[in-house]
Structures are given as structure tokens and as C-alpha cells.
Amino acid sequence: MELEAAERLLLRALRFRKNVIELGGEGASWNARSESGVTHKILLTGIRDPEEIEDQLLSSFVWLWSLKDYIKALTPPDGKSEVWIENEVSLDPNISLAADIANLQKHGVLRRSRSGKFPKLSRLCVNAPQEAIGKITIREREVETDISNPAGVELTLSIFDSQGILIGDGLKLLDYALRFWEGKLGECGASCV
Secondary structure, three states, X not given: OOHHHHHHHHHHHHHHHHHHHOOOOOOEEEEEEOOOOOEEEEEEEOXXXXXXXHHHHHHHHHHHXXXXXXXXXXXXXXXXXXXXXXXXXXXXXXXXXXXXXXXXHHHOOXXXXXXXXXXXXXXXXEXXXXXXXXXXXXXXXXXXXXXXXXXXXXXXXXXXXXXXXXXXXXXXXXXXXXXXXXXXXXXXXXXXX
8 A cells, every 4th residue: 555545545534524613504404202292393504414414523533543554554664563553553542542433433333442441422412502593493393493603513422431431522532533643644754744
């Protein structure tokens, strides 16, 4: 494998990450059942579908984790053996956690956990403070929230360990992983970092 292919893979992950933070869009709708059993339609306009955002976020983890194999196939820097990248990953608890998230997305289950945490993810949480909302319209069995300022919306993807303890946020971890892999590609002579 060539360094150029690894650089393209990193750039792909960067594009996915960029798309995660570009929130403006046509919106989404879904049904929600109240405690009394009544179904209401929820409309969210002015923002991209949260499912699409979550898909791109989780895909970024998978693409980034794929970089490890690309880097292993390259000539190791400074005469190090190809095991150096495995050691770098194992020594970094955040990258080990990111690896678990990528493998969980890829395989649907973790038989073993590189981080030892066996992480579980929440659904993507979209927090729209009042400053981000243009209007809320309530109709019979329907609530529409118009996001007029998508830049004011905050996203959270909580990461929990096997005991249910909050151990991180997926967006922050993704940013950390991007910087980590940029650095490792830089050690291999990449020009895109």
C-alpha cells in the first residue's frame, strides 16, 4: 500500500467529520408515543436528519481505524518494526477506545475490547438552545421545531463503559483520533498533515 492511499483515507475521514458539524438541512420527522399511548409526529426543520449525522460520525470512526492497516503496510519510520503502530495504539487509551467503537460499528459486537472498557454508545443527542430555535409550532398530535440557527445546536454522542458509567463523548474522541492519525501519517512522511 502506498502512502498516497493512506493520505486519501485520512482525507475521507476528515470530510466525514466536516459533514458532521455542518448541521443545516431539510430536517427530519418521526413518531413518538406519549406515556398515555398517544402517538405524536415530531418534525425538526432547518437541520439535517440526526440519523444521517450519526451515520457519518460513526463511519468516521471506521474509516480512521482502517488507517492502522494502511500505516502498518508502509515502511515503518526510522527503521522501526511494523509493530510500532500497534504499540502506539495500545499505549493510547483514547485511540484504544476509538478502535473499540470502530470495531463495534463494523462487527455489531465486541468479543474483546482493546481498551478494556467494552464501550456502548448512546444515540446522538441534539440539544437546541432557545437561541437556535426560530419557532415551535404545536398542532394536534404534531410538534414542529424550526431550527433557524443550526450553528447554535450542540451534538453529543455519549460513550459508556460496560458498567454504564459515562467515559466520554464521541465527537471529542473523533477529533482526538483525527489528530492522532494525522500525526502518525506525518511520521510516515505524509504531506496532507
